[in-house]
Amino acid sequence: MIELTAEQQHQLDATNGKPRIVADRISQVASLPAADSDIPVGIREARAAFRRDLPRLLADGRTRGKYVCYHRSGLVVVSNDYRGIIDECNRREFPENEYLVEKVVPGERPDEEVIDGILMEFIEEPA
């Protein structure tokens, strides 16, 4: 049997016996790849935040189809112009491993994806 502390009992009482839902935070953390990944934490946070916000950004006519910059977990710039957003990131001196520029269009943004490298080259032999 698990004994609750007074604080835990108080919180349980406050929710009529139902446990507090902390799933939002858990899902955010769970969507980040393993901590030992060689992808910088700032980039992973920015991508996770963009994925979280993408439905809202797509639904909003002011952001759909535009470029957005996420610095860590926050949306910091929206622009029509890719070079303009680069200028703004440079002006704000964001470290290169802490921000992400994305375009608000549908699609998955995995941290790791499978690609087909292809380049099939053939050398014909004489008959």
Added chain:
Amino acid sequence: MPRLLDRMPFSDSPGEMFFRGERIRVRPNQILLWIHVGNQRARDPSPAAVPFPVLLDTGHNHHFSIQRRHLVEWAGLQPEALAVLGAVRERGQRHLLHAANLWIHTNVRGKREQLVDRPPHLIEARAGIAVYAEGDFPRRPILGLRAIAENEFILTVNGKRREATLRTRFRLW
């Protein structure tokens, strides 16, 4: 509408060219283009950058793939100097995606190895470029279909004339 490839010829027979003292074999039926790689933070092309030959491969489903040696020796960039944005898996191997943008230099109409004297055009590679740290794949750097699609370029291949043309969607000037 600016042409990024202007009736770039592709031959039905093998050929070769020399780039930075290296003999490059061009296989039949391969479309070549000239690109330089720049830091993703650079809004303008580097005037000192030297474009290098890249193969256009519409079966390649990412922006751009390059082996480390070509990035270092041809593009003059160390992968460690480019932020890591993610990773890809290809044939079971994991390769890092580095933050970079691509700049395409337009050829003189109908000429494979002559470039027009005007600034190169930006190819956004927001997801980064795949750098193969080991091995000799890809034999030549590859520009994939994702780069064409996400930049909304229009690619036309004329089989009868054996020419490829790539252009932007909008008139820029």
